[in-house]
Amino acid sequence: MDTAIDLSDASKALDLDNIRFQLIRLEDTIIFHLIERVQFPLNASIYDPIALPVPTSNLALPPNISLADYLLSETERLHSTVRRYDAPDEYPFFPQVLQRPMLQPIKYPKLLHDNDVNVNDIIKEKYIKEVLPEACRKFGREDRGETKENYGSAATSDVACLQALSRRIHFGKFVAESKFRAETERFVKLIKAEDRAGIDAAITNAKVEQLVLERLRLKARTYGKDPSVGSTNTAGGEEKLDVEAVVKMYAQVVIPLTKVVEVEYLMQRLKGTQWE
Numbered sequence: 639m640d641t642a643i644d645l646s647d648a649s650k651a652l653d654l655d656n657i658r659f660q661l662i663r664l665e666d667t668i669i670f671h672l673i674e675r676v677q678f679p680l681n682a683s684i685y686d687p688i689a690l691p692v693p694t695s696n697l698a699l700p701p702n703i704s705l706a707d708y709l710l711s712e713t714e715r716l717h718s719t720v721r722r723y724d725a726p727d728e729y730p731f732f733p734q735v736l737q738r739p740m741l742q743p744i745k746y747p748k749l750l751h752d753n754d755v756n757v758n759d760i761i762k763e764k765y766i767k768e769v770l771p772e773a774c775r776k777f778g779r780e781d782r783g784e785t786k787e788n789y790g791s792a793a794t795s796d797v798a799c800l801q802a803l804s805r806r807i808h809f810g811k812f813v814a815e816s817k818f819r820a821e822t823e824r825f826v827k828l829i830k831a832e833d834r835a836g837i838d839a840a841i842t843n844a845k846v847e848q849l850v851l852e853r854l855r856l857k858a859r860t861y862g863k864d865p866s867v868g869s870t871n872t873a874g875g876e877e878k879l880d881v882e883a884v885v886k887m888y889a890q891v892v893i894p895l896t897k898v899v900e901v902e903y904l905m906q907r908l909k910g911t912q913w914e
């Protein structure tokens with residue numbers, strides 16, 4: 639599978655401006671997938687293996703899982719066959735179901751240090767418990783009751799949302815590697831001292847975070863409205879997305895988890911190196 643980052647040129651791939659450009663591109667992807675998802679009610683049953691048990695024959699999983707987990711794990715199993723999870727910017731939610739790719743392996747240049755950072759369980763939990771209820775609320779879709787006819791559509795949209803969020807958040811590894819190479823001595827000291835708070839402070843750029851949130855508000859407002867309303871079209875002028883819910887998702891989930899990925903990646907950065 640293609641990666642969102644140009645991996646043919648290692649110096650470009652670890653250039654912070656280039657990485658930030660990829661993060662900005664992923665904002666569009668995330669917003670559009672969320673617009674698709676909030677067409678449907680929350681449909682809480684699709685996340686609950688008791689309310690709506692789905693039998694799975696995959697022995698790596700419990701016999702009954704939620705519909706959302708079923709669709710996500712089956713998608714990952716299928717995509718693994720075309721090398722999705724060989725790419726250094728792709729991380730699975732269900733590593734236990736992955737299969738050997740049927741395509742020849744791609745030789746990626748080694749950009750990242752070996753690490754096992756994967757925060758997908760936290761991303762999924764926060765997406766289901768915090769992001770979706772908030773994003774669905776404005777439209778009354780949280781309380782409007784379930785629409786059984788939309789179970790599949792909602793769960794399919796969730797796969798797209800979760801994969802985009804995961805990719806964005808795990809891009810933190812490239813950000814961290816870039817920052818480590820720019821200020822190696824400073825980071826070696828902090829990592830050796832296991833000073834997570836110090837590392838967190840060193841990777842934080844409050845001004846960039848502010849810009850991210852402002853740009854996101856503008857994008858969510860712009861993409862969430864039909865641009866032809868008032869010119870060629872008279873209907874459909876309503877907002878398709880709760881703008882503040884998107885900003886909150888970034889402020890409370892996406893940016894903080896990107897920083898967790900950066901810090902945890904750096905905590906493993908010295909293993910097997912001259913600085914260990």
Ligand SMILES: O=C(O)C(=O)C[C@]1(C(=O)O)C=C[C@@H](O)C=C1
Nearest residue numbers: 813842843844846847850893896
């Ligand atoms: O752009 C960076 O430097 C990042 O580390 C990414 C990011 C983000 O998630 O957008 C996270 C932490 C920084 O404080 C600023 C932005």
